[in-house]
Amino acid sequence: MIADKFVDLYARNARLRDKLVAERDVVLTYALEALIADGVKSDLAFEGGEGRASYLRARRISLAGTAFVLSAANREFLIDFRKSTGAGAVTVAAQRLREQATDYSPDVVPLLAVPYMGGVGRRVCQETGVSWIDLSGNASIVAPGLRVMVEGRPNLYPTRGRPANLFAPKSSRLTRWLLIHPEESFTQRQIARATGMTEGFVSRIASNLEEQGYIARDDAGGIRAKDPDLLLDAWQEACRFSQHTVHRGHVAARSGDALARVVCHVLSEQRVEHAATGLAAAWMFTKFAAFRIATVFVTADPPAAVLERLGYRDDPRGANLWLVVPNDAGVFQGAAEQSGVRCVHPVQAYVDLKDHPERAPEAAAHLRAEVLHWRHVG
Numbered sequence: 001m002i003a004d005k006f007v008d009l010y011a012r013n014a015r016l017r018d019k020l021v022a023e024r025d026v027v028l029t030y031a032l033e034a035l036i037a038d039g040v041k042s043d044l045a046f047e048g049g050e051g052r053a054s055y056l057r058a059r060r061i062s063l064a065g066t067a068f069v070l071s072a073a074n075r076e077f078l079i080d081f082r083k084s085t086g087a088g089a090v091t092v093a094a095q096r097l098r099e100q101a102t103d104y105s106p107d108v109v110p111l112l113a114v115p116y117m118g119g120v121g122r123r124v125c126q127e128t129g130v131s132w133i134d135l136s137g138n139a140s141i142v143a144p145g146l147r148v149m150v151e152g153r154p155n156l157y158p159t160r161g162r163p164a165n166l167f168a169p170k171s172s173r174l175t176r177w178l179l180i181h182p183e184e185s186f187t188q189r190q191i192a193r194a195t196g197m198t199e200g201f202v203s204r205i206a207s208n209l210e211e212q213g214y215i216a217r218d219d220a221g222g223i224r225a226k227d228p229d230l231l232l233d234a235w236q237e238a239c240r241f242s243q244h245t246v247h248r249g250h251v252a253a254r255s256g257d258a259l260a261r262v263v264c265h266v267l268s269e270q271r272v273e274h275a276a277t278g279l280a281a282a283w284m285f286t287k288f289a290a291f292r293i294a295t296v297f298v299t300a301d302p303p304a305a306v307l308e309r310l311g312y313r314d315d316p317r318g319a320n321l322w323l324v325v326p327n328d329a330g331v332f333q334g335a336a337e338q339s340g341v342r343c344v345h346p347v348q349a350y351v352d353l354k355d356h357p358e359r360a361p362e363a364a365a366h367l368r369a370e371v372l373h374w375r376h377v378g
Contacts, residue, residue: 069108075143077131078104081113087234088213090114090121091227094128101130109143115157120233166212167238169328171205173197175235178215178225179347180334182374185222195330228374232347241355244326247301248319249312256291257283259320263296263310264341270306273299275335275342277324278356281349282363284339286370289363295322295356297331297344346371 070077078101082093094112101110110130114121117134125132125140133139137153165171173195177186188206192199206223209215214234216226225231253259260280267274276284279291302312302323312321326332334345343349346367353364 069104075146076105076108077111078108079111079113083115084212085114085116085118085121086212086214087118087120087124087230087237088209088226090117091124091128091230092213094121094125094130094132098128098130109141111141116155118237120230120237123233124230165238166205166208166214167235169243169326170197170201170330172235172239173328173330173333174202174205174209175214175231176330176333176345176347178223179228179232179235180345182225182228185218185220185224187220187222191223195333232350232372236351236354239351239354241352244324245301247323247325248314248316249307249321249323250315250318251310251312251321253320256280256294256320260284260294260296260341263294263321266306266309267296267298267302268342270303270309272302272306273332275332275344277331277344277349277352278322279353279358279360279363280341281338281343281346282353282367284341284343285346285349286363286366288366288370289359291358291363292320293322293356293358294320295324295352297324297326299329299332300325 068079070079078097080093080097080100082089084090090112097110097112101108112125112130112132114132114134116136117125117132117138122132122140131139131141131143133141136156137150139148139150141148167175174191174197177191177195186194188199188202191197191206192202195202206215209231210217210223212234214226214231215223217223251259251263253262256279260276260283264274264276275281275297276294277297278293278295279289280294280296282289283291310321312323331344331348334348335342336345337343344352350364350367350372353360353367
């Protein structure tokens with residue numbers, strides 16, 4: 001498989017790894033050959049039938065970027081290789097490759113190659129009509145009379161060292177703020193004051209987000225979400241609800257809605273900062289997808305008096321209430337009362353729904369369609 005041809009060289013010699021990545025023609029030629037060697041799809045046999053790189057005809061074309069045409073199996077593939085696997089960079093590359101393919105020939109198959117294709121990138125490529133392959137062994141190549149689908153292989157080329165996490169708990173305050181105000185631009189100083197971060201920290205995160213194609217700057221230096229949908233997708237993909245401290249227990253209630261209201265009422269009486277999220281928040285915003293498990297953020301472990309007032313008992317297996325101490329107080333940004341219950345902002349609820357049970361996928365889709373529809377400003 002692809003990994004067998006590259007992982008040893010990549011692991012042993014970082015300089016050689018970078019050289020291979022830079023030599024796109026060579027890397028992609030052997031990447032496609034590896035698909036055949038792995039028995040993925042015989043239709044991709046190279047010209048000459050022996051599956052060897054020497055039988056390939058690869059040539060540069062005079063287009064912007066680094067795309068080249070490769071002829072194989074009586075088809076032409078317009079291929080571009082990108083080192084970055086960020087959703088923003090993949091989106092830009094896929095759109096550009098689609099345009100180049102249209103200009104070049106109606107029959108050419110646009111094929112984007114990256115070290116590893118994440119979930120958001122896969123969706124973007126599908127929506128754009130661009131096939132893709134990664135050097136970790138996954139692929140989605142679709143053309144007339146050809147369909148290659150390989151999934152489930154792990155990322156063999158993670159960033160070395162400690163990567164900059166654009167959506168780490170504190171870093172995500174910037175993303176959340178921009179999505180709460182998707183049609184506005186803010187200076188870094190304004191964002192720092194609004195989110196409780198230093199200007200230096202905001203500057204570093206903003207630079208990384210801009211590099212990945214998630215934000216844009218206006219002439220005055222203000223920043224905004226370049227594509228709110230893409231930014232939300234990337235944030236959700238990176239988010240892990242399990243990183244919070246989750247207390248799972250049971251409180252007698254006739255429904256999830258009734259439970260959420262009782263819990264939030266008691267927390268308000270006891271002056272405990274809180275906000276419903278997940279299914280409970282989605283229900284308050286849309287009244288769609290009835291639920292059993294109510295999830296509520298609290299700033300700290302609830303005092304015994306509050307738990308006693310609720311009639312709460314620990315019961316992880318039969319839990320209908322998750323009391324969650326967040327890994328960052330930013331989850332409360334934009335929280336407000338909705339239908340009589342204090343809820344997180346809809347963007348936070350949407351992100352949190354990814355790791356929730358019951359009808360969470362349906363609730364998330366409905367919340368996005370009904371509440372998180374924004375005007376794209378380019």
